[in-house]
Amino acid sequence: xxxxxxxxxxxxxxxxKALDGLDLHVxxxxxxxxxxxxxxxxxxxxxxxxxLTPTSGRAxxxxxxxxxxxxxxxxxxxxxxxxxxLPPDVGATExxxxxxxxxxxxxTAARERTAEVLRHVGLYEERYRQIGGYSTGMKQRVKLAxxxxxxxxxxxxxxxxxxxxxxxxxxxxxxxxxTGTDFGITVVVASHLLGExxxxxxxxxxxxxxxxxxxxxxxxxxxxxxxxxxxxEEGADRLAAALTARGARTQQNGARVLIALDxxxxxxxxxxxxxxxxxxxxxxxxxxxxxxxxxxxxxxxxGIQ
Amino acid sequence: xxxxxxxxxxxxAGSIYDLGYRHYEGKRNGxxxxxxxxxxxxxxxxxxxxxxxxAKAAPxxxxxxxxxxxxIQLAFSSIIxxxxxxxxxxxxxxxTYANYYSRLGILVLFFCVAQxxxxxxxxxxxxxxxxxxxxxxxRIEYALARLAALVLALFLVLLLPVVALxxxxxxxxxDTFQAIGSEWPQALPSVPGDALVALGMASLxxxxxxxxxRRAYSAIGIVAYVLLMEAIPxxxxxxGETAGxxxxxxxxxxxxxxxxxxxxxxxxxxxxxxxxxxxxxxSGNFVxxxxxxxxxxxxxxxxxxxxxxx
Numbered sequence: 001x002x003x004x005x006x007x008x009x010x011x012x013x014x015x016x017k018a019l020d021g022l023d024l025h026v027x028x029x030x031x032x033x034x035x036x037x038x039x040x041x042x043x044x045x046x047x048x049x050x051x052l053t054p055t056s057g058r059a060x061x062x063x064x065x066x067x068x069x070x071x072x073x074x075x076x077x078x079x080x081x082x083x084x085x086l087p088p089d090v091g092a093t094e095x096x097x098x099x100x101x102x103x104x105x106x107x108t109a110a111r112e113r114t115a116e117v118l119r120h121v122g123l124y125e126e127r128y129r130q131i132g133g134y135s136t137g138m139k140q141r142v143k144l145a146x147x148x149x150x151x152x153x154x155x156x157x158x159x160x161x162x163x164x165x166x167x168x169x170x171x172x173x174x175x176x177x178x179t180g181t182d183f184g185i186t187v188v189v190a191s192h193l194l195g196e197x198x199x200x201x202x203x204x205x206x207x208x209x210x211x212x213x214x215x216x217x218x219x220x221x222x223x224x225x226x227x228x229x230x231x232x233e234e235g236a237d238r239l240a241a242a243l244t245a246r247g248a249r250t251q252q253n254g255a256r257v258l259i260a261l262d263x264x265x266x267x268x269x270x271x272x273x274x275x276x277x278x279x280x281x282x283x284x285x286x287x288x289x290x291x292x293x294x295x296x297x298x299x300x301x302x303g304i305q
Numbered sequence: 306x307x308x309x310x311x312x313x314x315x316x317x318a319g320s321i322y323d324l325g326y327r328h329y330e331g332k333r334n335g336x337x338x339x340x341x342x343x344x345x346x347x348x349x350x351x352x353x354x355x356x357x358x359x360a361k362a363a364p365x366x367x368x369x370x371x372x373x374x375x376x377i378q379l380a381f382s383s384i385i386x387x388x389x390x391x392x393x394x395x396x397x398x399x400x401t402y403a404n405y406y407s408r409l410g411i412l413v414l415f416f417c418v419a420q421x422x423x424x425x426x427x428x429x430x431x432x433x434x435x436x437x438x439x440x441x442x443x444r445i446e447y448a449l450a451r452l453a454a455l456v457l458a459l460f461l462v463l464l465l466p467v468v469a470l471x472x473x474x475x476x477x478x479x480d481t482f483q484a485i486g487s488e489w490p491q492a493l494p495s496v497p498g499d500a501l502v503a504l505g506m507a508s509l510x511x512x513x514x515x516x517x518x519r520r521a522y523s524a525i526g527i528v529a530y531v532l533l534m535e536a537i538p539x540x541x542x543x544x545g546e547t548a549g550x551x552x553x554x555x556x557x558x559x560x561x562x563x564x565x566x567x568x569x570x571x572x573x574x575x576x577x578x579x580x581x582x583x584x585x586x587x588s589g590n591f592v593x594x595x596x597x598x599x600x601x602x603x604x605x606x607x608x609x610x611x612x613x614x615x
Contacts, residue, residue, distance in 0.1 A: 049439045051435065051438060051439065071336075071441060071443075074440055074441055075333065075441055077439070079435070079436070079439040081432070081435050081436070083432050084431065084432060085431065085432045085435060086431060086433070087427055087428075087431045088431065089356050089357055089360065090355060090356065094355055098342070098346050099436060101338075101342035102339050102342055102343060102437060102440050102441070102442055103339070103441060104333040104335060104339060104441055105329070105332075105333065105334070106331070106332055106334060106338075109329065109331050109332070113329055120326055130357070146436060150329070150333075150440075151328050178326075179326070182326060183326040183328070
């Protein structure tokens with residue numbers, strides 16, 4: 001059964017199109033949802049949770065319709081919003097226990113689960129202190145804990161690393177990765193930071209201006225590309241000219257020359273040209289695709305025209 | 306772990322310090338339980354339980370101020386009994402079940418002004434609402450659970466001086482058991498009466514509070530609404546009296562303070578004190594007005610949460 005399915009899903013705010021005919025079919029795993037600010041990530045999550053009604057089209061989570069079966073969906077989904085959502089004058093334990101009970105867990109089970117989940121996200125003695133005194137990193141952990149406390153099947157995280165320092169970011173990403181891989185909970189991470197997505201996710205959904213840009217396993221984006229990059233300290237223009245003269249398709253990019261790897265013989269040509277021109281060579285490497293290329297207007301995956 | 310525990314280990318046992326993440330396979334209750342949990346949390350919140358000491362100050366000070374006079378009367382009940390037993394002594398200055406609220410009800414309004422924003426504004430201010438609305442909790446269920454908690458809190462506030470007066474009056478009499486028997490029918494109308502007052506005040510103040518995430522604005526809103534709804538009918542009525550309008554005094558049905566006071570006096574089989582109201586509306590009319598007012602306020606509160614974006 002598909003985890004998330006949408007069919008020509010659209011959401012307009014007045015004349016602004018937040019989502020525009022989105023078709024998705026997502027299988028369980030750790031899924032990255034990337035897009036620039038305003039691309040429609042939060043809108044999509046809110047529709048899946050039934051917080052917003054789509055203007056047209058339909059969406060389903062675990063086979064349940066987001067409009068008619070909202071309650072059933074919410075039983076099995078945990079949501080971590082992007083904004084602050086914690087009252088400052090209660091302790092983390094008290095708050096998370098309360099949220100567990102709102103999710104329907106009986107009193108004792110709510111307490112047990114709270115203690116466990118808070119330990120899991122890395123809050124120990126400080127969990128009895130008032131949340132107002134927490135650092136941003138600790139608050140993010142409490143937000144994750146409240147989303148996990150009722151043991152959901154699907155976890156929707158909206159910008160989970162917002163406002164964290166590099167260490168806190170890595171810890172949060174590690175936590176997300178463990179939650180997804182060790183506990184068998186499907187996680188959807190919405191983010192505008194591609195680096196994060198690359199680090200934790202197995203599948204990528206890229207949306208832009210409310211439309212689906214790409215949906216594929218993450219590895220397909222970061223494979224080696226048929227492009228050789230040669231970096232020299234000086235004389236990149238002469239190198240490019242000499243290689244073009246030998247029939248290679250090249251493109252100069254500062255001190256780097258990108259060469260389309262049309263045949264194995266190209267390696268020899270590069271070696272010969274560099275030796276002939278006595279250029280100070282820095283490195284020769286095969287280019288890897290980068291997620292950023294997705295959002296470039298230019299050719300995909302480092303292609304050379 | 307005992308066998309009865311609802312938590313089971315999903316992964317093989319690790320070290321004793323790290324049990325790993327365990328899935329929850331125990332019971333999950335439905336929406337009634339969720340509402341009950343929110344009700345309990347809200348009720349504790351009204352009194353500042355589970356919050357810092359400063360949060361407990363306002364509700365308990367206002368409760369003490371409201372009940373103070375009744376406890377004074379209780380403390381001096383024997384002296385009072387002696388003085389009113391004198392021939393020609395007047396009991397007019399004493400507090401009774403029927404006049405306590407109309408004399409000191411302003412403190413109940415203060416309690417609403419202080420604590421109603423505490424019940425609903427925090428969730429908007431700190432944006433906690435999305436966490437509720439993405440759980441098994443409907444918006445109207447949320448609003449009703451919050452309302453019920455404030456109604457109960459106000460009801461207890463209103464009832465405390467009644468209990469004190471009851472104890473005082475019983476202790477005044479020489480025969481305690483006979484006194485209890487003769488006293489409770491007089492005190493009993495306080496229960497439904499105070500319940501209606503609590504419902505009216507709580508629904509009104511929550512409906513107004515729900516429109517602002519800031520406590521201060523909510524508090525000002527409640528005070529402003531109550532004062533205006535007192536002043537506007539009074540102003541129109543004074544014009545109406547000179548102009549000879551027959552409808553202008555009916556406008557007091559829209560005034561929360563007057564109509565709740567009038568409704569309460571109906572339970573004691575009286576009409577409103579002529580000092581506070583001189584119109585043609587009977588206290589029975591005010592009961593209808595109070596119930597209608599509470600219904601409208603509850604509807605506004607529910608509508609507000611239905612429409613709120615989360």
